[in-house]
Amino acid sequence: MSEYVRLNKYIADLGICSRRKADELVAAGEVKINGALVTDLGTKVDPTVDVVTVQNKTYEPRTLNSELFYVALNKPIDVISSASSEQGESVLDIITADNYYKPKFRDDVTQLAGVRLYPVGRLDKDSEGLILLTNDGDLTNELTHPRYEHEKEYEVTIDTKLTPDAKKLLTKGMLVEGEHYGGMNIVKEWNQGRRVVLTVILKEGKNRHIRKMLGQLGYNVSVLRRIRIGKLKLGTLSIGTWKFVEKTDII
Structure with missing residues (x-):
């Protein structure tokens, strides 16, 4: 049986933003559930049934116990740290079988079929190096909020x-x-x-x-x-390649 969760937690679990920022988006009229505008901060959703739209981007229902994934990418210069490719090539465009760091194990990439990953924080377009992508909203919040001092x-x-x-x-x-x-x-x-x-x-x-x-x-x-x-080092990961990591590798 599915369980209802607070809307701000669900948005954070999607990796979109922190719970506090999610509340701000709700209050600003930027969130809809099943096409209906929501402004009540106490609203709850059923993640297995409800369609949630945040800032005109729609998120289909998912399983509450969806597996969490953690991906480390060595971002090249001129690639943007965004979940959207509207302003140029995005880090998500690189998460393909061809760019997996172990070519002989490209079948591992099929685990990500249907999984929405989001970059944790930002790395300038003209900068390079380690960036994390995940569908773990709680980790995203912890790594990006200054109070945790990671x-x-x-x-x-x-x-x-x-x-x-x-x-x-x-x-x-x-x-x-x-x-x-x-x-x-x-x-x-x-x-x-x-x-x-x-x-x-x-x-x-x-x-x-x-x-x-x-x-x-x-x-x-x-x-x-x-x-x-955090604890995760770029190491020898080549520019433009990526690999799976564990949460315990990071914090």
Whole structure:
């Protein structure tokens, strides 16, 4: 027998956004159930029967105990971290049998038939590296909400060595365009030819966080690669390929 669940939890379980953001979408008239507009925050749905529409995108009924999947992708530059391909090639377009990291085991990919995956957070179009995709809304919320302070590690190539004052500002945090950006932990700094490479760790991640902070101080970022999310490392996963991982690999 199916069970009813709160609408905000169901939307979060779909990997669309957090429960709080889901409530905001409901209040703003952005959510429908079976074609009818819903504005009551206490509304419940039957995931096995009800058709839910969020911001004009429709989600068909699913099984309450649907299997949860976790995919690690090494995102190439110029691919967008979105569940939609409207603005260009999306990370979801790469999750194919041809791009599976073990060509001899491409049949494993059939597990994802009919599964809706969503990227966890964002990685700039002009950045590369590790990105997670999942249908686990609770994990998505935990990894993207600042209060959980899950680390994300990056390798950043800039044009010149950081000054002591710049390091202090980057570590402490700073105002960028009137908004406060939290500090980063600069783990390592080394020369690579004429350029300098930094290893930095963030516990919160605003839009273009690293690029904006460095840009504010006059540094040009030529390469930005994410190499770790929580416990999960990018490792030797080739650019443009992906693999299944376990939740315990991540947190």
